[in-house]
Amino acid sequence: MMRTGKYPAISFVFCLLGSLALVACDQPVAINAEPLNADRIFHNAHILTMSFENEHDEMTIANAVAIKDGRIIAVTNDTPNYPDNWVGQNTHITNLDGRTLMPGFVQSHAHFNLIVLKKMTVNLAPPPDGGVANLTNLKDALSAAAQKIPAGYPIMGIGYDDTVMEEKRHPTRADLDAVSTEHPIIIMHISFHLAVMNSKALEMAGINEDTPDPEGGHIQREANSNRPNGVLEETAMNVIGKMLPQPSPQQAFKTYDIVVKDLLALGYTTIVEHASDIAMEKGFQAYFASRDVPVDMIAYRRVVPDTEPIAAQMANMTREDVNGFKLGGIKILLDGSIQGYTGHLSQPYHVPPSGKDTSYRGYPHLPAEKFNDMLMQAYAADIPLLVHTNGDAAIDVLLDGLEKANKAHPNNTLRPVSIHAQTMRQDQLDRAQGVSLIPSFFVDHVYFWGDRHREIFLGPDRAAQISPAGSAENRQLIYTIHDDAPVVSADPFRTLWVAVARLTSSGEKLGAEEAITRQQALKALTLNSAYQHYIETEKGSIEVGKRADMIILDKNPLTVPEADLRHIKVLETVKDGETVYTLER
Template identity: 40%
Template sequence: MMRSARYALTLTLAAGSVAGASVCAAAQSTATTADAIYINGKVLTVDAGNRTAEAVAVRDGRIQAVGRKGEIEALAGPGTRVVDLQGKTMIPGFVDAHSHFLSTGAAAAFSVDLSSAPVGNVKSIDEIVARLKRKAESTPKGEWILGNGYDDTLVAEKRHPTRADLDRASTDHPIFIRHVSGHFAVANSKALELAQLTRNTPNPQGGEFRRDAAGELNGVLEETTALAPVAARIPALSREQNLEAIRKATEIYTAKGVTTAQDGAFGNPKLLPMLQDAAAQGQLQVRLVVWPTAPVAKALIDGKAEFHSPDPQLLRIGATKIFSDGSIQGYTGYLSEPYHVHAPGKDDSYRGYPTMPRDQLAALVLEQHKAGRQIAIHGNGDAAIDDILFAFSEAQKAFPRPDARHVIVHSQTARDDQLDKMKALGVIPSFFVLHTYYWGDRHRDVFLGPQRAMRISPLESALKRDVRFTIHTDTPVVPMDPLRLMWSAVNRISSSGKVIGAAERITATQALRAVTIDSAWQSFEENSRGSIEPGKLADFAILSASPLDDPARIKDIQVFETIVGGKTLYSR
């Protein structure tokens, strides 16, 4: 990224960022001193020209000016706080394109960590049992034990734990542990009993209660509809526990430079008042975009649920979230061709399955689209993406809407013809490109095979078609780490050090835009955040080095400070 030869001080407010701003008002701001100025650093503005500046002035929680050091210093008065960046790099705060904010905080605060490498160190089912047993020993009899993040492909046994395994940890406590993908869980006998699930319980649509050779439930619950009966029995978090989840999630996100977070599948309308109160009382400090699931969105549309944000710049409702398939690494992603190595218990023709039939998906999309809602649909397998594009296309035919900005979340195995359709429909693929690091080797060797694995998250193919996209972490599926996310998009290196699809790499500048201004644009927020320009919110991350200087070392850069609305929320 090159700095323009003449990057003059700009005091004119960004177009549309402040309602009613006039040239006169902008001119008057030259006589107004800044609350804070940041000097002696490298400022990556991520504006339309990808320009680099020397300093930034902030006033009233917004960016007042961007330019050269001397020009910005002229805005300082007796009460101005002068921040010496000491050569560090300032970028726009990271804008989260897709994750699960509340679940991340709740998992960190209240669940047993069962992650394997490279996230954790669990190596076997016996270790999972031992961790749950230790938790049970310190938990009153009858209370739930929750676990999070186990991976059947990374434990020595190469299988899911079963109810019998979890019963070894405790039969006095109901136990429920979630798979790293979020699409599976395992329940012990006590939890299955409370949920009234027996061998005679039929499988739900779009899910499965797995069984042993004798036909008994083995405790493995496949996909959301199968998890739901057990999850519904888990006591809801108290108000104070939810506030603790918010505090914990805020710590996790801001420590990584995130200033706008997302709750990407908000399914409980009863929690909306809690979020509103948390925002009004200053307990929610990071900006949050809530994606309601389709039932919650319908309740809001029909007036059966209410939401009144005290500050839409801090908390607001975003796209309606729908699921079209499951997880490729869980063998529930819906592919057009069979899995490379067939799933246990399935034949060679098995290719996963959709969450719902195509016509049902199309009807659900039409309902939300007609109501004027933005829609974000989870789709990993290319057959699922076919269904999603069909649904979006039919909705637009029935009720044309320019700039709807519908999203396909993950878009893991998108084909070139599907990218062409996304371009034609104005659909945004949000790529989970961290798959190249966390699951790349297994996609190549087990799930997809070499040819399809090299094309997962086809970023460069999207760029060639001028398809604007975002990239995301899907936290808590993998840790919140936008710099590692950028590194994955630029390098596409697996956890074993192998390159997964060199042809789909993008540049560091393109990756930076994908986690800032493009993610803001995905949520219709490009006029208020995502770049460092006058009039926008003063949301910044201060880094130890520029992510544009050495693509191989982006993941090693440290976040020194995270600033939201001019206020420091994290300092290293």
């Protein structure tokens, strides 16, 4: 079931609507004399519609848009202003003086709950997202928190990166014991695929010399001993959730409000949580019911094997939109993190981690047989799914399973997603076309870890091919791009810049052939992301009939110098026709 990067059916529908309003499309524009009585009009604008309606895939540029009852009722590029019949007695008209307007961003992959958690914990990230460059910085940050927190109360820090710190190693239980033995201390790696505990936290978690490695995880040990050194990999971290005190709904909702405002300021009008559970979803439901939240949220529930059947796990939660929140489907993890050495590769890591030999390739989260069973269940129940796959060996397992699932369910309409698709090979991109697989590339890796991928994790050849958006574009695959916030801070304009420039943090070009154009990157952040979430008829472009989710920018991303792409600011965010954020000056 091959799908290309075009949207012919959608374009045809919106061109038919030209008889009702002014529509930017290939057909001649018919001006309806009947009054539209728009609620709002934006005009004298440079509107990047994200509407691609000709065989050359060129985007329609418009100059005015009309909104009524939260939806777009007219778009034009045929007049210097806007038609008189758009205006009613109460129409609010905004002259944008040539500024750029485009659809609001649709997050393709992120973790809202972890962004919230990061707001509530100690920031251990390296520059530019934090200030921890070595173990001394890390200990100082945790010690400052310990002085303010009563003994016995957990301290949590998030975002350390062992490959950046001067010592080039993970902190250990001994390092954290030096901060405090009275507080349980838990710190999370920047990838969120590893954690470190001090002795008190390990004791609370029940992890000791006799604790075996869980399936899909690993408890690191001290040299010449079975004693845990504090570092927990992948599923070994599953104990953490039960150890942390839960904030009250009022406390949580207050932080939710802050994070929502931050995301609106970045131009997101649809946000995601891509590793939810039932308790988290109930909290989101309550939050969206408690107030008029100015964004929409889509959650994907993380499911695990050896529990209830997937259909039964999903039966207690509707996938319909309620107050702006809905459950989109399920999330399955097949492997871990390349920079955490837990991503599952088909060939060994370029430089193996400490204590491993040169054949080390990482490891899977679960056996292929278990994954295939879960995949078949999802396809039988028509449940959309995201599959976390960083390493190419994990992607092989995903593609093998999808080919079997499509053979068993040939009439399915699912759009499975390979989350991160970090080391997707050329032959895997070819196979993706046949199973409707959408790669969602974590392109920010090029900037944040590109140098270390080349020198440490993957070597020059494989590093140059990470996040192969250019190759996906050449095949006309539908793909998306993301920053995996809060692994790195949410910033769609930085993601746009990285996808276009392919520069590492040292300024080196990494895999120039995998760069994409600005227009292609913007499409991946809007229309393609909406398609990934099955909402492309509602969002992702400025077209008649769609919801009026739009942003106004201080610069045009199609024309600014390349280096300035990551510095573009959102001046105003419009959700369902209402202004929900304005840049303070």
